Amino acid sequence: MQRKTGVVVASYYLGVDIGGTSTKTGVVSDEGRTVAKLRVPSVLHKGREEGLQGLYETLDQVVEQSGVGWRAIRAIGVAAPGTMDIPAGVIFHPFNLPGWENLAIRDLVSERFRKPAILQNDANAAAYGEYWLGAAHDARSLMFWTLGTGIGGGIIVNGEIVTGAHSHAGECGHIIIQMEGGPTSEHGIHGSLELYAGAKALVRRCEAALNAGARSSIRDKLEQGEELTPVLIADCAIQGDALAERLVLETGQYLAIGTVNIIHTINPEMVLIGGAMTFGQYETPIGRKFIETVRHEVRKRTFPIPAERTRIDYARLASDAGFIGAAGCALKAYSPC
Amino acid sequence: MQRKTGVVVASYYLGVDIGGTSTKTGVVSDEGRTVAKLRVPSVLHKGREEGLQGLYETLDQVVEQSGVGWRAIRAIGVAAPGTMDIPAGVIFHPFNLPGWENLAIRDLVSERFRKPAILQNDANAAAYGEYWLGAAHDARSLMFWTLGTGIGGGIIVNGEIVTGAHSHAGECGHIIIQMEGGPTSEHGIHGSLELYAGAKALVRRCEAALNAGARSSIRDKLEQGEELTPVLIADCAIQGDALAERLVLETGQYLAIGTVNIIHTINPEMVLIGGAMTFGQYETPIGRKFIETVRHEVRKRTFPIPAERTRIDYARLASDAGFIGAAGCALKAYSPC
Incomplete structure (x- = not known):
């Protein structure tokens, strides 16, 4: 949280856990409060363009639902399955679906929403979620x-x-x-x-x-x-x-x-x-x-x-662990504190 | 290295790797140069008092041999085998010899020589030696x-x-x-x-x-x-x-x-x-x-x-890895930089 001229301004982080069947996403405050979450069927099988479009719409939707607005979102954490290059933000071929090979998903999401973003493996993100706000x-x-x-x-x-x-x-x-x-x-x-x-x-x-x-x-x-x-x-x-x-x-x-x-x-x-x-x-x-x-x-x-x-x-945290952890990783990387 | 009024003053760290049969020790500069080393048969079987006395003499000996003098030694790293509490600086029963149970070896060494000291597991120390100055x-x-x-x-x-x-x-x-x-x-x-x-x-x-x-x-x-x-x-x-x-x-x-x-x-x-x-x-x-x-x-x-x-x-680094790594851990913990 940042304090400005006496007013407490919370920062928010958007987490998304992309799965083969469903995508879980949520807006999490820097204090660890989930202010909105949304789970939708993944449309990855529709190919890269339509799949990404669907993902972007879902992210817009959950931010709207949260009521905090995009301006309050400081960074985005993306969790995905399979092999990847985490520091490069690239997923290799996570869904065994055509169109998803060697995708620079971190930078695509970052550019689309003009926010800094991180990529993390889904199980790692879930571990971080449990570590940050769950059983650990x-x-x-x-x-x-x-x-x-x-x-x-x-x-x-x-x-x-x-x-x-x-x-x-x-x-x-x-x-x-x-x-x-x-x-x-x-x-x-x-x-x-x-x-x-x-x-x-x-x-x-x-x-x-x-x-x-x-x-x-x-x-x-x-x-x-x-x-x-x-x-x-x-x-x-x-x-x-x-x-x-x-x-x-x-x-x-x-x-x-x-x-x-x-x-x-x-x-x-x-x-x-x-x-x-x-x-x-x-x-x-x-x-x-x-x-x-x-x-x-x-x-x-x-x-x-x-x-x-x-x-x-x-x-x-059940199936929320992934998006919470992804948001937590974004906070860890881009928190101003 | 510290620079004082134009003069470069190197710091040195004393590493010791206590084994059941031999004890390896050496003086290592903050740049990773081993300026003296000494390997002696362990006298642990003579019991705690005599064993520690032997250890202290060995440390005095290698520092003397190094020519840098105790004043230039900034900290001491102690590596030992077996189960231990590393943050507490206590070895539990590493040599299966009477007298060596639950020994606060880090603080004993620290007090004896009035230097800060750390304790590390011997294999961990050797890993750190190879990481700092060896094949890794x-x-x-x-x-x-x-x-x-x-x-x-x-x-x-x-x-x-x-x-x-x-x-x-x-x-x-x-x-x-x-x-x-x-x-x-x-x-x-x-x-x-x-x-x-x-x-x-x-x-x-x-x-x-x-x-x-x-x-x-x-x-x-x-x-x-x-x-x-x-x-x-x-x-x-x-x-x-x-x-x-x-x-x-x-x-x-x-x-x-x-x-x-x-x-x-x-x-x-x-x-x-x-x-x-x-x-x-x-x-x-x-x-x-x-x-x-x-x-x-x-x-x-x-x-x-x-x-x-x-x-x-x-x-x-062969059998030097342990004392070099122990010295490196002491440097990491107590380097002024």
Whole structure:
């Protein structure tokens, strides 16, 4: 906040988290208050021009909705998935859609709205959101896991996002936890965490168990025509299905191995778990068992001091974390203070 | 360097790397010139009082040898192994010797010589030495592996040592690379990197191969009464023994898995390999094959951009890295500039 001749003038930062299916955006004050937010289906599949046009309209819309006006927006933070060059503000090919290759999205957004802008990886931005205003607001360092189809990560050390020399840091879903005898990805990577704890792996392990004859309400749902999806398994686990519960807790065990590796590498004060696949968090018995499994397995497998002191918890900002973190990064880069 | 009334006055920093068998110490100028160094056998086994007395005498000796005098020493950096509280300057129990538990070594050294002092983990200090004046002097971020009986690590991100929330960062020898079916440590840890790539593992794999009937000059040496040690295996590999060479290159493959995990986590600009078990480095065919194996396996198992751009090399400062890095940390903390 700036004080001018006795009047307190707040600054605002616009955050946007561009995803393949939806784009989340919001206006956040320098004190961390979200004054407006908007979630729209992404129109990226319509190509670069129309996709960008849609993005610009969404940003105009949320700023209008906020009532603060563009003049009060100091900077824009853009979060996007996939490989990118963060310092250059360029995304490489994040959506696997034609037209989105090597796009200088930071400068395009900056020029369109005549505001300074930053680019950040989406999981890194979400980590920063949780660090700034979420479950890690009192921590100095953080490992943030985002569980979904894939497993993403974001790392904060001493208040800074670790982006890496090639904008590749925090891609911890790809760390190898079973170098021999494990599954292999389509890219030829063996035994990575994601191949064990990602949503696809959950489905694969469920199929294997059903084929082996396991009893489960999942089988009934499939017979009623439902599709075997991570969400179906999660729902069945929430409803207490024993097979689904076992599969979910196995996921927690694998995630614990990944977490142990992070503890031995950067030793964060806190580890947070967010993303779509968090099983209702503390609202459900399976959500509570899941986090307890992660904590228990981590404690069992690491050294006494970090085992005892590393706080492991669920993230709190849900799908707002990305745009909040992106706005926070913009504030960090362009705050006048 | 400080300029006073036209006269250039250099500052000096005293670095000390306390090890279980030897203590390395040196006086380093603020420009990175080592003006004196001294390596003495550690007398830690004589207990706390005598051990500290020996340490103090060594420090007095190297400062005298340097010719700069205590007045020119601005601060002292102390590096030690094992678990510790770095910000508190306390080592917990690094030498497994009676009398060395919970020792406030930083303040003891500081009070004894009336100089500001810092404490750092030995592998972290060595990483900082290589970053400041060694093979990574032109890099902004670094993973440093130290290969010996155990596998240690040190991480630099944006010019800062990552020490972790509980002084446990960089302990990457303990990351799990084979969660199922791997060997188990005496502490009940399964499948860690050290259990595959540490010197003890090298000996264990050699024994297994010899018991399975493998032909090797190692067998002749054992029959001549030599002991099966990592050094013997390394020497045989340097002399071109096929079994020894295979075992050493397997070690390189395991180290590559660990390196892939570090790349997916902190994505350093550079990865350096140092320590006692580096097989003659570029001076020997096996040393050259070893680093090539690490590079090749890393490239095979990670993503295109970091695979292509991460520089992987041997460390350069050998056993001086620790005291140089400790002096560098003291400079960073207490330089007047």
